Amino acid sequence: MKQTPTFNPARALKLDEIGQWDIETDVAIVGFGGAGSCAAIEAAKAGASVHVFEAFSAAGGSTALSGGEVYLGGSGGTAVQKKLGFADSTANLFNYLMMQHAPQGDEAKIRAYAEGAAKHFDWLVAQGVPFKESFLDERVVEPMTDDCLIYSGNEKAWPEVDHCKPVPRGHAVQLEGMGAGAVLMQHLEQAALAAGAHAYYDCRALCLIVDDEGEVVGLVVRQDGREMAVRARAGVVLCAGGFVMNEDMVRRYAPKLLRGNYPIGNPGDTGAGIQMGLSVGGVAVNMHEGFFTLPFYPPSTLTYGIIVNDKGQRFINEDAYHGRVGTDIIAQNSERFYFIVDVDAYGSYEELNFINADVVATGDSVEELERELGLPEQTLVETLTSYNRFAEKGEDPLFHKQPEWLRPLTSPLVALDVTPGRGAYYSYFTLGGLDTLPGGEVLRTDGSIVPGLYAAGRTAAGVPRRGRGYNSGISVGDATFSGRQAGIAATERARRDR
C-alpha cells in the first residue's frame, strides 16, 4: 500500500491510493460480534471466501456482554413456544413490533423479521446454541435460572395487550445465572470458523476503499502495527456495533442519553462502522434514539408500587417494560421521580437492589410522605387515594396497569428516589445507524445503494428504533438476523457478478 499519513474511519481511501492488495476475499466483515459471526456463517456456507476483522482479542462484541436473550416468534411459534403451548402468528408479531416502533419503524425490516424469526430460532439451534424447553413465568430482566422463555417486553402491558395477543418471546440461551450472551457467542464464533471463515483478532478496520464509481472495493485494516489493504470482491459488511462508547458522538446525535449513568456495550462501540458508512455516501437515521432504562425488577413486587413525578402525578402503567419506564421518565418535564411503595411492594428490594435508588422518605400516612418529599399539597394524597379506590376494584382507568399488579398501597409508605442523575442506575445504548435495506445494503440519501457495502447489527438502524418500544432480546435478535441477511446478500452479489 502507498504511504498515507493518517487513517480515519470518516475518510475513505480511493482505489488509486492503494498500491497492492495484502488480502483478497469475497466478503470482508468488520466486527466479530452477533452480527458479524452470523454474516460470516451464512457467507461461508454459501461458498464465499470470508475474512472477519475483529478489533479485540476475541470474538464477542456487545452480544457477548448481553443476557443472551433473543426476541423471536411468529410463524405459529418457535419450536420452544409451540412446545410450551404459546401460539404466535406472524401477523401478531408484526403488529406488535410495528406498534413498538411507530412512527419510525422500518416496515420492510419488521416484516422480514416477523416472517423469519421462528426459522431464525431453528437456525441458531443448528449452530449449536443451547435453549432449554422451559418457560419462566416471572417479571425479570433476564432469567437467573437456565430457563428459556420469558415475557421480555410490553406484551402483557397496556396498550399492547389490547391490540396484540400476549406471547412470551424472549428466548434466553441456556445458562444457569446471568450473562448467557457469552455462551451464544462461543457457539456463533465456532460455527463461523467451522464454516471456513478466516478470523483476524486484534485487527482494527481503519477505513473503506472506494473506486471512482463510488463502489466499495475493500478496506484497510491494521494488525501488529502493520496496515493491510483488503480487497473484498463481493462486499464489506460493517458489523462494528453502535456508538454508545463515543461520548462526543452521543453528545452530537443523542444527547438525551447522557442523562443515564451506564452506557451498555463493549469498548468497540465507537461509531467507527457508522462513520465508515457515512464516508462513502451512506446515510444514518434514527440517530437521536436509544434504549434508556431503569431495570427495576426483580424484585417484581416494585411493580405494585406507583411512580410519580414532582407534581405527585403518575404518568405510566408501572407494569410496562423497564425500558419504557426509563424512557418515559426522561420524557417528563419534572425534576424528581419517586417510586412509592408499601411494605409488601418494597418486598426484597434491599437484597436484590439492582437500581441503587435510595429510600428518601417514609411515612405513616400519605400526608406525611407527601410533606417529606416536598410535593405540592394534596397532590400525592389525591393520586394515591384515586389509585387505591380503583385498585380495590382491579381497575386503573388512567394508565391501565393490569389487574395482576393492582392492589391498594397501605401505610406505612416508602419513597425511592429514581431521579436520573441522583444515583439510580440508568443504562443506555444507541438505536441509530446506517439506513439499510432488509438485506443490509447501505442506502444513500436519495435511496440508491452504495455498491459493495452492507451493515448489520447496531451499525445499522434496524428493527429496534424506539426506547419506548424496546424489548429485551430484540437487539441481539436483530443483530444475528440482520447479520445473516447481509452475509447472504453479499454472497449473492458475488455470484451475480461472476
Next chain:
Amino acid sequence: MKQTPTFNPARALKLDEIGQWDIETDVAIVGFGGAGSCAAIEAAKAGASVHVFEAFSAAGGSTALSGGEVYLGGSGGTAVQKKLGFADSTANLFNYLMMQHAPQGDEAKIRAYAEGAAKHFDWLVAQGVPFKESFLDERVVEPMTDDCLIYSGNEKAWPEVDHCKPVPRGHAVQLEGMGAGAVLMQHLEQAALAAGAHAYYDCRALCLIVDDEGEVVGLVVRQDGREMAVRARAGVVLCAGGFVMNEDMVRRYAPKLLRGNYPIGNPGDTGAGIQMGLSVGGVAVNMHEGFFTLPFYPPSTLTYGIIVNDKGQRFINEDAYHGRVGTDIIAQNSERFYFIVDVDAYGSYEELNFINADVVATGDSVEELERELGLPEQTLVETLTSYNRFAEKGEDPLFHKQPEWLRPLTSPLVALDVTPGRGAYYSYFTLGGLDTLPGGEVLRTDGSIVPGLYAAGRTAAGVPRRGRGYNSGISVGDATFSGRQAGIAATERARRDR
C-alpha cells in the same frame, strides 16, 4: 459541460466530469431567502463577486412567508429595546438560549449569536429594514399592528422566568397586519442587488462539483432547461431552506412532525441543500427535531384556561410559548387533549379562532364536563378543584403558571378538543440540518471541514434546536445572522487563497 445522465442533489459531480465553466464567481449562493440574501450582501460588500441562484421566480424563501419577526437582544439591548427601557445583557440572552436548546444547543453558535444580535439589528436597519420604536404588551403570535417589540417566547414563563431576566426580544418588521416577512425580504433582496450580487431566478441548483481532494469548487444549475456549470472560487453557500416540504425526508428523519397538519415553509424546502452537503461528506445533525405548534393565542384569554390530557391531568404551564405547548402535547402518552375554559377565558375565541379546535363538551359543573368528555371519574374534578384552590391565591405549585394568568375557572365550562389529528391546527417545520461552524463551514463526521462549502439558515442546524425551546423570530434571526457569517467566511477564504 459533458453529458451527464441525470442530476441529483445527493450526488456530487467530479471536477473531471465538467467540460467548461459557464459562470465563474467568487461566492455562489444557493437560495435567495433570508440566509442567502444576507450572505450575498456581506460577500458583495466585502468585494467578492457573488452569484445567487434562486429556484423560484422571486427572492423570498420561507423568510418572506414568515411574520417578519427577528429574535434579538443582548449587548445591553438593541436600539429599540434600549429606547423602550428594556436592558438586556449578552449573558442574559446567552443563558436564555442555552436553556431553550439544552441538551443539543450549539454553545459556540449561541455565543456568537448572543454577542452579535444587537449589532445585527443595526445591520438590518442599515439595509433599510423598517422597525417602529414601539412595544406591544400583548400575548400574540405576531403583532397585527405595526408595532415592533413583543415577548415572543418563554421569557415570562416558568422555568425561564426564574433563571433569566424577562426581556421582550421579538422585533417585528414594521407593517400594519400580519406577514411582515415579505417586507423584510424586499429590503434584503434590494440590498443584495444594490451591493452587486447577480441574481438568477427560476434557476435551480442541481448538484455540487468536487475536486479530487474533496474540495467543493462549484455547482451545476439549470435555467430555461439548460444546465450551467458554475465555478465558485471562494465557496458555495447553501441557503436552500429545510426539508419540511419533503414528506419522505420528514418520515425518514422526523416522523413525529407528521402528527401536525400544516407544514410551514415555501415549496422549495425540499431538503436539497442538506442533501448536497451530505453528498460531499457533510454531516447532518438534529434531524429528528422540529418546531411544532398549536398557536392558540389570540385570544390570549385561553391562557386562563387549563390544558388536560385524557387522564384529566394538566402537564404544562399554559402561559408557556405556543410552540412549547404544541411540542409537549405530542410528547405526552395520551390520546386526547382538551383546553378547559370558562366563559371569561373562552372570550373572543369564536371570532379570532386561529386553531380550528371544536367545542366538544360544555358543562354546568365540572362533574358534567368530566362525564361528557369521558374522562376517568374524579380526575378532572380533582385537577380543577386543586387548580382553583391555588389560583385563588395566585399560585400554581405544579406547573408554575404565573400569577398574571391565574384565576379560578368557574362553571359553566367549555372543552375545546385540541387533539392532533382531530382538526386543530398544528403547524411545523424542521430544525435539523448540516452541522456547521459559526462561520457556516460545513463539518464532516470527524469534525474536519469540507473545503469550499458553507451552509446557513435552515439548511444548517443553527441556533434553534428544540421545539420546546423555540421562540418566534429565532429562525429568521438565525437565518439572517448565519447567512451573514457564511458570506463573510467565504469571502475571507477567497482573500486568503489569493
